[in-house]
Amino acid sequence: MEYEAVIGMEVHVELNTASKMFCSCSTRFHAPPNTNVCPICLGMPGVLPVMNKRAVEFAVAAGLALNCTIARWSKMDRKNYFYPDLAKNYQISQYDLPLCHDGCIQITVNGETKRIGITRAHLEEDTARNTHTLGGGVSGIDFNRSGVPLLEIVTEPDISSADEAFAYLTQLKRILQYLEVSDCNMEEGSLRAEANVSIRPAGAKEFGVKTEVKNVASFSGVQKAIEFEIARQRQLLDEGGTILQETRGWDADRGITVSQRSKESAHDYRYFPEPDLVPLAVDEAWEAKIRETLPELPRARWTRLQEEYGLSAYDADVLTASRGMADYFEITVKAGAAAKPAANWIMGDLQALLVKTGVAIETCKVSSGELAAMIRLIDDGTISGKIAKDVLLEMFETGKSAKSIVEARGLVQISDENELTKVVASVVAANPGPVDDFRNGKEKALGFLVGQVMKATKGKANPKLVNDILMKALER
Amino acid sequence: MSREWYRLTAHELRDAVRSGETTAAEVTQSFLNRIKAVDGKVQAYTDVWEDHALRQAEKVDAKLKRGEDAGPLAGVPVGVKDVFCTKVGTTTCCSKILKGYRSPFDATIIEKLDAAGGIFLGKLNMDEFAMGSSTENSAVQITHNPWNLACVPGGSSGGSAAAIAADECAIALGSDTGGSIRQPAACCGCVGLKPTYGRVSRYGLVAFASSLDQVGPFTKDMKDMALALNVLCGLDPRDSTSSDTPVPDFTRALRDDVSDITVGLPKEYFTDALGGDVRTRVEAAVNVLKGLGAKVIDVSLPHTDYAIAVYYIICTAEASANLARFDGVRYGYRSPNVTDVRDMYVNSKTEAFGPEVRRRIMLGTYVLSSGYYDAYYLKAQKVRTLIRQDFQKAFEKCDVILTPTSPTPAFKLGEKTADPLEMYLSDIYTISVNLASIPGMSMPCGLTESGLPVGLQILGKPFDEETVLRVGYTYEQHRNLEMGVPPIA
Numbered sequence: 025m026e027y028e029a030v031i032g033m034e035v036h037v038e039l040n041t042a043s044k045m046f047c048s049c050s051t052r053f054h055a056p057p058n059t060n061v062c063p064i065c066l067g068m069p070g071v072l073p074v075m076n077k078r079a080v081e082f083a084v085a086a087g088l089a090l091n092c093t094i095a096r097w098s099k100m101d102r103k104n105y106f107y108p109d110l111a112k113n114y115q116i117s118q119y120d121l122p123l124c125h126d127g128c129i130q131i132t133v134n135g136e137t138k139r140i141g142i143t144r145a146h147l148e149e150d151t152a153r154n155t156h157t158l159g160g161g162v163s164g165i166d167f168n169r170s171g172v173p174l175l176e177i178v179t180e181p182d183i184s185s186a187d188e189a190f191a192y193l194t195q196l197k198r199i200l201q202y203l204e205v206s207d208c209n210m211e212e213g214s215l216r217a218e219a220n221v222s223i224r225p226a227g228a229k230e231f232g233v234k235t236e237v238k239n240v241a242s243f244s245g246v247q248k249a250i251e252f253e254i255a256r257q258r259q260l261l262d263e264g265g266t267i268l269q270e271t272r273g274w275d276a277d278r279g280i281t282v283s284q285r286s287k288e289s290a291h292d293y294r295y296f297p298e299p300d301l302v303p304l305a306v307d308e309a310w311e312a313k314i315r316e317t318l319p320e321l322p323r324a325r326w327t328r329l330q331e332e333y334g335l336s337a338y339d340a341d342v343l344t345a346s347r348g349m350a351d352y353f354e355i356t357v358k359a360g361a362a363a364k365p366a367a368n369w370i371m372g373d374l375q376a377l378l379v380k381t382g383v384a385i386e387t388c389k390v391s392s393g394e395l396a397a398m399i400r401l402i403d404d405g406t407i408s409g410k411i412a413k414d415v416l417l418e419m420f421e422t423g424k425s426a427k428s429i430v431e432a433r434g435l436v437q438i439s440d441e442n443e444l445t446k447v448v449a450s451v452v453a454a455n456p457g458p459v460d461d462f463r464n465g466k467e468k469a470l471g472f473l474v475g476q477v478m479k480a481t482k483g484k485a486n487p488k489l490v491n492d493i494l495m496k497a498l499e500r
Numbered sequence: 501m502s503r504e505w506y507r508l509t510a511h512e513l514r515d516a517v518r519s520g521e522t523t524a525a526e527v528t529q530s531f532l533n534r535i536k537a538v539d540g541k542v543q544a545y546t547d548v549w550e551d552h553a554l555r556q557a558e559k560v561d562a563k564l565k566r567g568e569d570a571g572p573l574a575g576v577p578v579g580v581k582d583v584f585c586t587k588v589g590t591t592t593c594c595s596k597i598l599k600g601y602r603s604p605f606d607a608t609i610i611e612k613l614d615a616a617g618g619i620f621l622g623k624l625n626m627d628e629f630a631m632g633s634s635t636e637n638s639a640v641q642i643t644h645n646p647w648n649l650a651c652v653p654g655g656s657s658g659g660s661a662a663a664i665a666a667d668e669c670a671i672a673l674g675s676d677t678g679g680s681i682r683q684p685a686a687c688c689g690c691v692g693l694k695p696t697y698g699r700v701s702r703y704g705l706v707a708f709a710s711s712l713d714q715v716g717p718f719t720k721d722m723k724d725m726a727l728a729l730n731v732l733c734g735l736d737p738r739d740s741t742s743s744d745t746p747v748p749d750f751t752r753a754l755r756d757d758v759s760d761i762t763v764g765l766p767k768e769y770f771t772d773a774l775g776g777d778v779r780t781r782v783e784a785a786v787n788v789l790k791g792l793g794a795k796v797i798d799v800s801l802p803h804t805d806y807a808i809a810v811y812y813i814i815c816t817a818e819a820s821a822n823l824a825r826f827d828g829v830r831y832g833y834r835s836p837n838v839t840d841v842r843d844m845y846v847n848s849k850t851e852a853f854g855p856e857v858r859r860r861i862m863l864g865t866y867v868l869s870s871g872y873y874d875a876y877y878l879k880a881q882k883v884r885t886l887i888r889q890d891f892q893k894a895f896e897k898c899d900v901i902l903t904p905t906s907p908t909p910a911f912k913l914g915e916k917t918a919d920p921l922e923m924y925l926s927d928i929y930t931i932s933v934n935l936a937s938i939p940g941m942s943m944p945c946g947l948t949e950s951g952l953p954v955g956l957q958i959l960g961k962p963f964d965e966e967t968v969l970r971v972g973y974t975y976e977q978h979r980n981l982e983m984g985v986p987p988i989a
Contacts (some may be wrong), residue, residue, distance in 0.1 A: 063603075063604055063605055066830060067825045067830070068603070068604065068830075068831070069585065069591065069593070069598065069601070069603070069606075069707075069825070069826075070584075070591070070603065070607060070703070070704045070705060070707070071584035071703070071704075072702060072703050072707045072738060072739050072740065072741075073740070074738060074739075074740050075740065076736065093744070102821050104820075104821055104824065106824065106827065106845055108827075108829050108841060111825065111830070112821075112824065112825045113821075113824035113827060114821045114824055148747055180844055292870045294820075294821075294865065294868035294869060294870070294873075295868075296817060296818075296821070296873075296877060298866055299709075299710035299711035299741075299818055300707075300740065300741065301740050301741075302709050302740050302741060436575040461687070
C-alpha cells in the first residue's frame with residue numbers, strides 16, 4: 025500500500041540569557057559542576073522565582089520571527105513529576121496559555137516551498153543534569169543547568185518526510201541564531217529535537233498512531249531516525265501488525281529506534297497555575313519594541329540576495345546559513361568586489377579554511393574589506409586566481425593584506441607579452457613530443473604545455489595570455 | 501536589681517532602650533530569664549538563641565552609644581515561627597523531614613527586623629509545615645496555652661501566640677494561610693494580624709499554599725502592631741507577588757475615632773450555631789464601637805458555606821507541589837531503607853512527614869489529577885472568585901467587617917486530634933479572609949466564664965490595614981476590660 029508520513033516536531037532551545045530564568049545565576053555552559061547554583065535553582069525551602077525579563081523578550085522575539093501571535097496575557101504553570109534532576113519536583117512551564125502561538129515558517133526542499141505551521145512556543149525552565157558515570161554506584165546531579173530558560177517550539181503535523189524535517193530544523197536554527205537568542209548547539213544540548221512520527225494510507229484523512237522519537241544528537245540523526253521510523257511503521261503495517269503509541273529512542277550506533285516507554289506509563293503532570301508568579305503580560309508597546317530589534321531574517325535575506333546580487337538560490341542559501349556569513353558577503357561586495365566572485369571565494373576557499381581551523385567567520389583574520397581587495401587584484405590582472413589561493417591562505421594565517429603579500433613574495437602576474445613569448449618559445453623548443461602530439465590532434469597536450477609555462481614562471485604567468493601565445497606558437 | 505522588662509510592650513521597650521533608661525542587653529537578658537522560668541511549662545520555643553540574641557543586643561547598644569539610629573525596634577525581643585528561613589539555628593517547620601536543616605539565607609522579613617534593631621530570641625513551635633489549628637501537629641513538642649496549660653494555644657502559629665501571652669517575647673512572627681495567626685492570637689489573648697496578600701514579602705517563608713500564605717506579627721497591643729507592620733510591609737523584588745502599593749506610616753492610623761466608620765456584621769457568621777461566651781463577648785465589643793459613634797449594619801457573604809471546601813482544595817493542591825521538594829535528594833531526611841530512587845522518595849516522605857501533612861499532600865495530589873482537575877481545583881478557583889466578590893460587595897456598604905475569630909475558645913489538648921474535620925472547623929471564620937486576600941486581625945475582647953480569651957476579628961478592604969488598626973485601636977482604648985494576665989505569669 026502507498027503510505028504518507030505525518031510528522032510534527034518538538035524542539036527545545038536554551039535561551040542564551042546571561043542569567044537563569046528565575047534567579048541571577050550564570051548560564052555559562054562549561055562551568056565545573058554545581059558552581060552556577062543558588063538556593064533558588066536548587067529548590068531550597070523558602071525560595072521564590074522571579075521572572076527573567078530578557079528570557080521573555082527572547083521568547084517574544086523568537087515568536088515574532090516564527091510569525092506567531094504573541095499572547096497579551098499568558099501565565100506560568102507547574103508541571104509536577106518526581107525526578108532527581110528536577111529541584112522542586114515540579115517544572116515551571118506553560119500549559120494552556122503559551123506565550124507564542126499560531127505561527128509558521130517556510131522551508132524549501134528540492135526547489136519546492138512549503139509552510140510549516142508552528143502550534144506554539146512556550147517558556148519553561150531547564151532541569152539539572154544527571155550523571156551515572158561516576159562509578160561506585162553513585163549518581164551525580166549537576167544543577168548548573170537547573171533553571172536555564174528554555175523555549176519549547178511545537179509544530180503542526182505539517183512535515184511529510186525526513187528531508188522536510190531536516191529542512192525545518194535547519195531553518196529554525198538559522199532563525200534563532202540570526203536573532204541571537206540561542207546558540208542552538210545540539211552537542212552541548214542547547215537545542216534538543218523530538219519527532220512525532222506516524223504514517224497513514226496516502227490521501228487518508230485520519231492520523232495513524234504516532235511514536236515519539238527521542239535521543240537524537242544531530243539534525244542528520246533526526247533525518248535518519250525519521251527515515252527508519254517511517255520504514256519500520258510501513259513494514260509493520262504491511263505485515264498486518266499494529267503500531268503502539270510509545271516513546272522510541274534513536275540508537276545512532278545501530279541505526280534503529282528502540283521502545284522506551286509506552287503510553288500506559290505516561291505521566292499525569294497535574295498542571296496548575298504557578299501561584300508564585302504573576303501573569304505574563306506583553307502589551308502592544310512592548311511587543312512593538314521587541315519587533316524593532318529583529319534583524320532581517322534568513323528567509324528574507326535569502327530572497328534579497330538572489331534579487332539584489334543575482335545569486336543562485338543555492339549560493340544564497342549557503343551564504344545565509346549564518347548572519348555572520350551573509351554580513352561578510354555583503355560587506356565584501358560593498359568594498360568593491362563583484363558579487364559572484366565574492367560569493368565563490370567565501371563559499372569556497374574561505375569556508376574551507378574556516379571549517380578546517382574551526383574559526384568563526386566573525387573572528388577570522390581576513391576582513392571582508394581585504395577579501396574584496398584581493399578579488400580586485402585578480403580582476404585587474406595583478407595576480408592570477410591560482411596565485412590568489414596561496415595569497416588567501418597567507419592572509420588567513422597572518423592577517424596581512426593581499427597587496428603586501430603579493431609585493432613581498434613577488435607574486436605579481438606576468439602579463440608582458442614579450443616576456444611570455446620568450447618563455448613559450450623555450451617550452452615549445454624543449455618539448456617537441458607534446459608539441460607534435462598537439463599538432464596531431466591530441467588536445468590534451470596543450471594542458472601539459474601550459475603547465476610547463478606556469479612552472480617556468482612559478483605560476484605567475486597570466487593564464488589567458490599564455491594560452492593565446494601558446495596557440496599562436498603551435499599553429500606555426 | 502533588674503526590672504521585669506519582659507512585661508512591657510515593644511514600644512515601651514524601644515523607648516526605654518533609646519532613652520538610655522535600660523540597655524538592649526538588659527532587656528534581652530530579662531526575656532531570656534523569662535523563657536528559662538516559664539517555657540518549660542509553655543514550650544513555645546523549639547530553639548533559644550541566647551548567644552546570638554545577646555550579641556545582637558550588644559550591637560544595638562553600641563550603635564546607641566555612638567549616637568547612631570538603632571532602628572524603630574531598637575532592642576525589642578522578637579520570636580520567630582520556625583517556618584521562616586534563618587541563617588542562625590535551624591529551619592525545620594517543626595517537621596522530621598527538615599530536622600537539623602540550616603538555611604543558607606535569611607527571609608526578607610528577618611533581614612528587615614534585624615535592620616530595625618530587633619533582637620531574635622529563637623524559633624517558635626508550630627504545626628508541621630503550618631498545617632493545623634492547635635500546634636499539636638508539631639513533630640518537636642506540644643505547646644501549652646499560657647491561660648490554661650491543659651488547652652491548646654491554637655495553630656498553626658501556636659508557639660508565637662503562646663510566647664506573646666507568656667511574655668516570652670515582645671513581637672512574634674507568624675504566618676497565616678487560613679487563620680494561622682488570628683486563631684492562635686484569639687486563643688492566647690493577643691493581637692495578631694494577617695495583612696493583605698502581597699503586603700509582606702514571602703521570600704524565606706517556607707511555602708504551604710503560595711496563593712494564601714501571608715506573613716504577619718503578633719503583639720501585645722495595637723501600637724506595637726503598627727510599629728511591626730511599618731517594618732515588615734513593602735515591595736520585595738525577590739517576591740513577584742509582593743505589592744508595590746505604598747506603605748503608610750501605620751502609627752498614624754492609631755486614631756481614637758470611629759464616628760465615621762460603618763461596621764458590617766455578616767449574617768452568615770452570626771447564626772444560631774454561634775453561641776455562648778464567644779457570641780456575647782463579640783457583641784459587647786460591637787456595642788462598644790456603636791457607643792463611640794460607629795454605624796453598625798448587617799452584611800451578607802452568601803458563599804460562606806463553601807469556604808472550607810474551597811480552601812481545602814486550593815491549599816492542599818498548592819501544598820502537594822510545594823512540599824514535593826522534600827525528597828531526600830538534596831537536603832533533609834533521607835530514608836536509610838532504600839534500594840532505588842522511587843523507594844527513596846516514598847520511604848523518605850512516609851517516614852518523615854506527619855499524618856496531617858501526608859493527608860493534605862494526598863488530597864492535593866488527588867484534586868489536581870487528570871479527570872478530577874475540573875471538578876475540584878478549577879471549580880474551587882471559580883468559587884474563590886465568588887467569595888472574593890462577596891467581600892467586595894459587602895465592603896461597598898461598610899468600612900470594616902467584625903466577626904468572632906474562632907467559634908470556640910481554646911480547646912483541650914487532644915480534644916480534636918482524632919477528627920481532622922472537627923479541627924478544620926476551628927478556622928471557619930478566618931479561612932475566607934485568605935481566599936479573598938484581604939487583611940484580618942484578631943484582638944482580645946474578653947474572657948469566657950472559664951477564663952479563656954475570646955478573639956474579635958476585624959476585616960478590612962484590600963490594603964486598608966489602616967482602618968483595621970484604627971478600629972482596633974479605638975476599641976482598645978475604650979473596651980474597659982480587665983483581661984488580667986495569664987495564670988502562667
